Amino acid sequence: MSPHRVACSCFLVLVTFSIFARGGQDAAAKPKPTVPTKQLQALVPEQLAGAKRLKVWGDDASESDPASTASAEFAAREGDASAPRVSIQITDHVNYPGGAKESVSWPAEGTDTETAEGIDRLTKIAGHPAYETYEKNNRLGRIEIVVADRFAVLIGTLNLTPEQIRKAAESLPLDKLAALK
Numbered sequence: 001m002s003p004h005r006v007a008c009s010c011f012l013v014l015v016t017f018s019i020f021a022r023g024g025q026d027a028a029a030k031p032k033p034t035v036p037t038k039q040l041q042a043l044v045p046e047q048l049a050g051a052k053r054l055k056v057w058g059d060d061a062s063e064s065d066p067a068s069t070a071s072a073e074f075a076a077r078e079g080d081a082s083a084p085r086v087s088i089q090i091t092d093h094v095n096y097p098g099g100a101k102e103s104v105s106w107p108a109e110g111t112d113t114e115t116a117e118g119i120d121r122l123t124k125i126a127g128h129p130a131y132e133t134y135e136k137n138n139r140l141g142r143i144e145i146v147v148a149d150r151f152a153v154l155i156g157t158l159n160l161t162p163e164q165i166r167k168a169a170e171s172l173p174l175d176k177l178a179a180l181k
Contacts, residue, residue, distance in 0.1 A: 031061070031066055031095050032094045032095055033094075034060070034061040034066070034067065034068040034092040034094055034095065035068055035092045035094075035180045035181070036060060036068060037058035037059060037060045037068050037069065037070055038058075039180060040058060040068060040069070040070035040090045040092065040177075040180075041056050041058055041070040041072075043070070043090065043172070043173050043176060043177055044056050044070060044072045044088060044090070045171070045172070045173075047074070048074050048086050048088065048168050048171070048172075049074070049084055049086050049157065049160055049164050049165070049167070049168035050076055050084060050164075051074035051075050051076040051083075051084050051085065051086050052074060052075070052076075053072055053073070053074050054072075054073045054074060054075055054078065055072065055073055056070065056071070056072040057070075057071055057072075058070035058071060061092070061095070066095035066096070067091050067092055067093055067094075067095065067096065068091070068092045069089060069090065069091045069092070070089070070090045071087070071088065071089045071090075072087070072088050073085070073086070073087050074086040074087070074088075082159060083159060084157070084158065084159045084160050084164070085157065085158040085159060086155065086156070086157050086158075086160070086168065087155070087156045087157075088153070088154065088155050088156075088172075089152075089153070089154045090151060090152075090153050090177065091103070091151065091152045091153075091154075092150060092151055092180075093150060093151065093152060094150050099146075099149040099150050100146045100147070100149060100150055100151055100152040101129075101146055101149060103152050104131065104144050104146060104152055106122065106131045106144070107120070107122070107131070109122065110122070111131075116136070117135070117136060117137065118133065118134045118135045118136050118137075119132060119133060119134040119162055120132075120133050125143065125145050125166070125169045125170055125174070126169075126170050126172075126174045126175070128145050128146060128147050128174055128178075129145070129146050130143055130144060130145040130146070130169070131143070131144045132162070132165075132166070134162045134165070138158075139158060139159045139160065139161075140157070140158055141155075141156070141157040141158075141160060141162060141165040142154070142155065142156050142157070143155045143165060143166070143169045145169065145174065147174050147177050147178050148177070148178040151177055151178070151180075153169075153172065153174070153177070155168065155169055155172075
């Protein structure tokens, strides 16, 4: 075997061993600090779309889940099935490869459909990329917003119109969220 082939083989073995020993990741890579749950919760309003906040909760990042989250539920009239209901979740995806964009399941670019059954479209909310769906028969809506390529904001609603949902999404302090580090 030529000296060149021996050197190349040794180099490949060393590179392979190095990658294997590091678990396929850069040994120096450490998780980035996520925004603490309490700071995310502070951005959740007391009222949203005419519904008052019933509860707010969340989880800080951990070894098993490197994202921090804040969630909340809102209802216009507790116990009334026909009253507007809203849920919101804010997640910091700073430690996910690809950030928040990789955490959402959006259709292909150019999706913009409105039919008698509902809405399915990519859009923008306060300048941030978003995906909006709405089922007219069930009055069930959802908006997912990616903020600063790091945060995913999910708004789920029941018994609201698409216009009310969009207004609620636009009322969230998304620029304050984008400024968090």
